[in-house]
Amino acid sequence: MKEGVKKISGKAGLPPGTLVHIGEKKSEKVRITVMEYNEGECRERDIASLNEYIPSQDKSTITWINIDGLHQMDVIETIGRLFHLHPLTLEDIVNTGQNPKLEDYRDYLFIVLKMLYYHEQKNFIESEQVSLCLYSNVVISFQEEPGKDLFDPVRERIKSGKGRISKMGADYLTYSLIDAVVDSYFIILEKLGEKITVLEEKVMSEPTQKFLHEIHAMKREMIFLRKSIWPLREVVRSLERGDSLLIQDSVHIYLRDVYDHTIRIIETIETFRDILSSILDIYLSSVSNRINAVMKVLTIIATIFMPLTFIAGVYGMNFRHMPELEWRWGYPLILLGMASLGISMLVFFRRKKWL
Amino acid sequence: MKEGVKKISGKAGLPPGTLVHIGEKKSEKVRITVMEYNEGECRERDIASLNEYIPSQDKSTITWINIDGLHQMDVIETIGRLFHLHPLTLEDIVNTGQNPKLEDYRDYLFIVLKMLYYHEQKNFIESEQVSLCLYSNVVISFQEEPGKDLFDPVRERIKSGKGRISKMGADYLTYSLIDAVVDSYFIILEKLGEKITVLEEKVMSEPTQKFLHEIHAMKREMIFLRKSIWPLREVVRSLERGDSLLIQDSVHIYLRDVYDHTIRIIETIETFRDILSSILDIYLSSVSNRINAVMKVLTIIATIFMPLTFIAGVYGMNFRHMPELEWRWGYPLILLGMASLGISMLVFFRRKKWL
Amino acid sequence: MKEGVKKISGKAGLPPGTLVHIGEKKSEKVRITVMEYNEGECRERDIASLNEYIPSQDKSTITWINIDGLHQMDVIETIGRLFHLHPLTLEDIVNTGQNPKLEDYRDYLFIVLKMLYYHEQKNFIESEQVSLCLYSNVVISFQEEPGKDLFDPVRERIKSGKGRISKMGADYLTYSLIDAVVDSYFIILEKLGEKITVLEEKVMSEPTQKFLHEIHAMKREMIFLRKSIWPLREVVRSLERGDSLLIQDSVHIYLRDVYDHTIRIIETIETFRDILSSILDIYLSSVSNRINAVMKVLTIIATIFMPLTFIAGVYGMNFRHMPELEWRWGYPLILLGMASLGISMLVFFRRKKWL
Amino acid sequence: MKEGVKKISGKAGLPPGTLVHIGEKKSEKVRITVMEYNEGECRERDIASLNEYIPSQDKSTITWINIDGLHQMDVIETIGRLFHLHPLTLEDIVNTGQNPKLEDYRDYLFIVLKMLYYHEQKNFIESEQVSLCLYSNVVISFQEEPGKDLFDPVRERIKSGKGRISKMGADYLTYSLIDAVVDSYFIILEKLGEKITVLEEKVMSEPTQKFLHEIHAMKREMIFLRKSIWPLREVVRSLERGDSLLIQDSVHIYLRDVYDHTIRIIETIETFRDILSSILDIYLSSVSNRINAVMKVLTIIATIFMPLTFIAGVYGMNFRHMPELEWRWGYPLILLGMASLGISMLVFFRRKKWL
Amino acid sequence: MKEGVKKISGKAGLPPGTLVHIGEKKSEKVRITVMEYNEGECRERDIASLNEYIPSQDKSTITWINIDGLHQMDVIETIGRLFHLHPLTLEDIVNTGQNPKLEDYRDYLFIVLKMLYYHEQKNFIESEQVSLCLYSNVVISFQEEPGKDLFDPVRERIKSGKGRISKMGADYLTYSLIDAVVDSYFIILEKLGEKITVLEEKVMSEPTQKFLHEIHAMKREMIFLRKSIWPLREVVRSLERGDSLLIQDSVHIYLRDVYDHTIRIIETIETFRDILSSILDIYLSSVSNRINAVMKVLTIIATIFMPLTFIAGVYGMNFRHMPELEWRWGYPLILLGMASLGISMLVFFRRKKWL
DSSP states (O other), rough: OOHHHHHTTTTTTOTTTOOOOOOOOOSSEEEEEEEOOOOEEEEEESSSSSOOOOOOOOOTTTEEEEEOOOOOOHHHHHHHTTTTTHHHHHHEEEEEEESSSEEESSEEEEEEEEEEEEETTTTTTEEEEEEEEEEEEEEEEEESSOOOTTTHHHHHHHHOOOOSSSOOOOHHHHHHHHHHHHHHHHHHHHHHHHHHHHHHHHHHHHOOOHHHHHHHHHHHHHHHHHHHHHHHHHHHHHHOOOOTTTTHHHHHHHHHHHHHHHHHHHHHHHHHHHHHHHHHHHHHHHHHHHHHHHHHHHHHHHHHHHHHHHHHHHHOOOOOOOHHHHHHHHHHHHHHHHHHHHHHHHHHHHTTTTT | OOOHHHHHHHTTTTTOOOOOOOOOOOOOOOEEEEEOSSSOOEEEEEOOOOGGGOOOOOOOOOEHHHHHHOOOOOHHHHHHHHHOOOOHHHHHHHTTOOOOOEEEOOOOEEEEEEEEEETTTTOOOOOOEEEEEOSSSEEEEESSSOOOTHHHHHHHHHHOOSSSGGGGGGGHHHHHHHHHHHHHHHHHHHHHHHHHHHHHHHHHHOOOOOHHHHHHHHHHHHHHHHHHHHHHHHHHHHHHOOOTTSSSSHHHHHHHHHHHHHHHHHHHHHHHHHHHHHHHHHHHHHHHHHHHHHHHHHHHHHHHHHHHHHHHHTOOOSOOOOHHHHHHHHHHHHHHHHHHHHHHHHHHHHTOOOO | OOOHHHHHHHTSSOTOOOOOSSSSOOOSOOEEEEEESSSEHHHHHHHHOOOGOOOOTTTTTTTEEEEEEOOOOHHHHHHHHHHOOHHHHHHHHHHHTTTTTEEEEESOEEEEEEEEEETTTTTTTEEEEEEEESSEEEEEEEEEEOOOOOOOHHHHHHHHOSSSGGGGGGHHHHHHHHHHHHHHHHHHHOOOOHHHHHHHHHHHHOOOOHHHHHHHHHHHHHHHHHHHHHHHHHHHHHHHOOOOOTSOHHHHHHHHHHHHHHHHHHHHHHHHHHHHHHHHHHHHHHHHHHHHHHHHHHHHHHOOOHHHHHHHHHHOOOOOHHHHHHHHSSHHHHHHHHHHHHHHHHHHHTTTOOO | HHHHHHHHTTTTTTOOOOOOSSSOOSSOOOEEEEEESSSSSSEEEEEEEEGOOOOOTTTTTTTEEEEEEEOOOHHHHHHHHTOOOOOOHHHEEEEEETTTTEEOOOEEEEEEEEEEEEEEETTEEEEEEEEEEEESEEEEESSSSSSSOTHHHHHHHHHHSSSSSGOOHHHHHHHHHHHHHHHHHHHHHHHHHHHHHHHHHHHHHHOOOOOOOHHHHHHHHHHHHHHHHHHHHHHHHHHHHOTTTTSHHHHHHHHHHHHHHHHHHHHHHHHHHHHHHHHHHHHHHHHHHHHHHHHHHHHHHHHHHHHHHHHHHHOOOOOSOOOOHTTTHHHHHHHHHHHHHHHHHHHHHTTTTTT | OOHHHHHHTTTSSSSOOOOOSOOOOOOOOOOEEEEESSSEEEEEEEEEEEEGGOOOOOOOOOEEEEEEEEHHHHHHHHHHHHHTOHHHHHHHHHHHOOSSSSEEOOSEEEEEEEEEETTTTEEEEEEEEEEEEOOSSSEEEESOOSSSSTTTHHHHHHHHOSSSGGGGGHHHHHHHHHHHHHHHHHHHHHHHHHHHHHHHHHHHOOHHHHHHHHHHHHHHHHHHHHHHHHHHHHHHHHHHHOOOOOSOHHHHHHHHHHHHHHHHHHHHHHHHHHHHHHHHHHHHHHHHHHHHHHHHHHHHHHHHHHHHHHHHTTTTOOOOOHHHOOTHHHHHHHHHHHHHHHHHHHHHHHTTTOO
């Protein structure tokens, strides 16, 4: 979450609507993909510049423009001019520290989502901002990086021409993209769930300091996840209940389904938090238990040997008149006495269940 | 809860409405039972395929179709076609990781419930999804597994022809099925309540590490229960307050009763959570208390024997000129002195209430 | 709270509206008292059976029927028939595991309350269900047990003919009964408040394991109380704000007063919970403090006597050439050295504020 | 808070509206002050009995009747009769265990407030109930005790004839009285804030058991304050937003200001609670830290002297054949060896940062 | 937060609307800057007194009057008279202990904000109150101190004549000022985030008492920040959703953006609080872990040397008949025995993973 803060603080003082990309500068060109489809056919092409783009005149054709890369301000500005995007929209697209949100600008709906990827090696959740602009029959999607793409299955479905997607409008396409993002959260949750289960078992069997840091790291991941996903709930709810004319009635039922999924995701995150707290409790009381166990060992040793050492000390005294020292069986007797004292201590500790 | 996550993640990327059953594959056939009844008579039969099914023409006859088993996609699809079920409904029926929910599709109400069974041996709560579709005089219920059935008492009541159920409509039948599921929760809560009481007494009398894991397991069960039951509250409330024409006024009063029951169940779960937290507090402070007790034993032993051993050490020194060593009564005197020192220590500890 | 669960679970599977009394079976007969009064006069009598009961024809006469004992199903059923009580109402009357609730059945209002008694000896809060049915000029009250009765003061006021009660309607009588129940809660809270104050002082002065269990028991009582009283708030609020024609405007002002009382009771319970948590904190940190104190004693003893014993040990060695041993003042000097070492240790500990 | 409970429980069973004063009985007479003023002039007098009181006929004159002392029931009843106060109002005036509340009786508004005084010596917050009845041009205020009076500044402002108060109505006078009470809370919060800061510094520099009890006492004071002030928020909000005709529009703006103040007070209380929790955390972990420090001393002492004592013990053995004992430099060598062992231990502990 | 309390308590008893400046008295004069601009031109000047100020007759000209310093009551009163500010507004302007708030006085909107500065050296967040009065084409801003100014970038943008600000109205100017304040919060959060990360790493690597105080200080800063920023959320929301005619539709979209920012800031603060709690948990359990580690060292030392010292003690006894003492190899044998006992202890501890 520090990220989002840093990003914005870098532009404090600038007028609203200033385009400041806050990611790494890259040399590679932004990739623009245009997909035009209707029930019958589907055309997909990469274009070098949006100046080449001629909008389809056919009202029944849905156009999906996907931009991979936000580091070329001129590309973003061209799109802004072509599609009359509000300056604040453009600012939010490039300033990728946004939380998920929905904004209704009459002509178009502006939706910000977070794509999350789980780095298996680094044990780390990475976040990428996706911005969607929904017009009556155009959808524009902005991603930070090419390559990693959750939208490929959607593309496949459009190209295959099968299924509902090619028969329905831009609103259904938007729904499909949101659905793809939300579905990907389940995969992350599943992985986190496995990590928690492993952690739980390890802490149960052998609690060490190392797990404390792991629990803390998991907690931070949960805080991060929750912050990324929580506002999504309201976004989907507004889309479903909202009265934007850009969303048709037939799509509401699908959005309700996505809404259910976000609810389940949020509940799962809360559940994970609860379980992590419970694991921390176990860890902490395990430490107490081990202190207790160590203390017992110490006490047993001390309780057995202190009296014995004392007795040995007594008979090590140099008094002239110590009759026991002269006895024939003094030494064996005292050894016997010591042994029986030691053994009765052990019996006592066993009774107290310390052994 | 991990279950629900895994189930959905397996279908990420597929178009919405895809039927993917996520339970175990079974070889046995799906069992379809049709029950037709009105005030006068009741007919029950198993049918091999829904193609055989001819709907009753009599408007006053209520039809209850129960499907046991969700692993045959063709059966589900046939029902979907026959009763014009929405693809998302079919998806939710077979994808059994849903939370309880209510969806109004105009023609029918779609209700998802969770049947919970308590495995006495495994000490484990198992969950099975029940989906209900309520039409004006047809109710379709889908269960994951045959065998275990909470609905038998409802069946008996219909067959006996006695009672209110045979005089009333499909909405009352739906209510009866929900009521049967909710009633079964009380049985589970009763068993959990007994386990908690036993746990409480054990922790009070002799706190050991083992109980810590048991408290943790109970907490997880509570988290699971709450997640399964909490959304039910809203489902029943919506049914009761909702303005669906499929629910008649006379049934609202019964739904209000079920609503009261769900409230009581949720409150009981919260109460159990509170008590478990309190038991954990007791456990933790018992451990502290025992550390304290062990420390006291150690301190008493050390405080008594260290000075005594020191005195013995002094008279074990080999100085040439130690007049006490030559005294006739030196040894008995020093023994007496040690005894009185030891006894005064014990008196001191008793005063301090350490003994 | 386990009680309420067990009660209901015993009737899982039965049709709604089945009368199953879940208390102990008793041999004594149910006692039915009928009280008819108006501004001028008041008639009270016990009747053997409700079949004897002839309703008053005088519209201005208020009739209060009180039933003590719910174990005779025929009595309950007769009342149900006579006064057209809904089957669910009858079920709730005999199934005494209900939470406080208000249900509006048009003809009558059904109110469930909990009377609480504090067993001084057993240190235990007992609960009894009171069900009220309010008609336009009849009030029927159901109690589980005869004997213990909070309603006697109300009876006295009616009989004396003085005060507002004999001039007003059945709604005011209902208010008076609720008020009597709510007032009794204050007595219980007062007793609990005294117990908490005593506990607080004891824990402050001498924290022992025993108080831990007492705090836990008090916490459970708070959980129980809260569960019994919390829903009452909503009941009284609904009565006050509700639009039932059975409650006249002039009575609303009195119900608002009861509502204020329930709010104060709930707040007091929350306050008690807060104080109990704070007492538990004190207890726990007292235990830590005592561990600390015990540790200090141990450390002081060890720190003083270990070096001294070591010195004694050195001069107990049997080396042939140890010049100190031969000195004339070796022994007194070494004793002096040990004493000054011991004293400087004590001074050190006093400086460190350990003594 | 026990107070409020006790007060009410003493009158359980009595009919509503019974006047039972629950404070100490006093011999001194109740003091009644009548202040009549309008823009031009102001007349203030003490009257012996309200029977003497003749209401002003001038509509533009505002009358403020202040009653100091609630122990004379006949005075309260006379006022009740003269001003047609509802019996429940009278009951609430004398039963001073009320929480702040606002009740609209059409003819008049009834407001209960809590005046709080901080006893510097006793370290204790005392509470006194103020009840206000607002008529269209009369305000009656009831206080428990004469002497301590927050209303003097208001009186001064009226008498001086300057400022807004003499130009405005009874509603503004009521606002001024509420404002005076709310302003006094800030003084108490300021004192508590200072106490908390002092406590914080003390706990930081030298945590002892005594502070634990002080933190607990502060927490209880916070619980008490919150219970006394929290409902005030709703009272002022209702006054401001309410549609009572007794409050004119021009006064709403002033009530909004008081509302802001109550919000700030409540927030400050919450802040204090947070800080107290944080101080408790510090205290508790300081205790752990000191246990740790004490343990280290013990361990250092034991680790240094146990091996040394053992070595001394070895050369104290009486074996006939121990060649070292015969060596010329055996004793100095062994002393050297012991010293170097002890020093290397100290170096080891310094490396481990235990010293 | 103590500040705000102290400020108000100083004026308890004074009539509402009394101007009491509660900051330090300063000798320097208040600085008044008037900026008049429209799309074409911009005029900025310092004026000595507001009596010199002649309002612009041009409706399209926006006037921004900025007052730096609140210690000259006559200046504030002159403004109040000139612009018909309500006495309560003036009181709130000079009494700088306000929380952020919005008040609609029909003619003008009164907005209170908090500017926050982070003192790098003092490790301290300082707060300064900014009050804004928005008229249809005039904005008046009041700051406590000259010098530190977040509004310079806004001034630059106006002077440059570029950008949206010079084309839009007083409402957009107000938005720009609020936006400047909110943006500055991100800078503070960024710094706090860095401090938390550093603290986290330090606590992880080497937990010492010092960090406890630092965590506590950070927590207090969070409490302070939250109290200063939380109400801002409601202020911006009311501006955005409000129906004041002073805010035009075209500005709502910008206010929504600020609203999003405040939400993100509040969420970040909550996140920081969560992380601080988690760090405290780590700290506390690290202390427990170290107690455990110290205990182990002690126990190992004691367990090895106590039995050995005992054995040495036994052979230091002075019994006449101890055959071992006479053996030729008695001494080497006993040394060997001791060594093997010590080594087997070490092996035992390594098995137990204590070493």
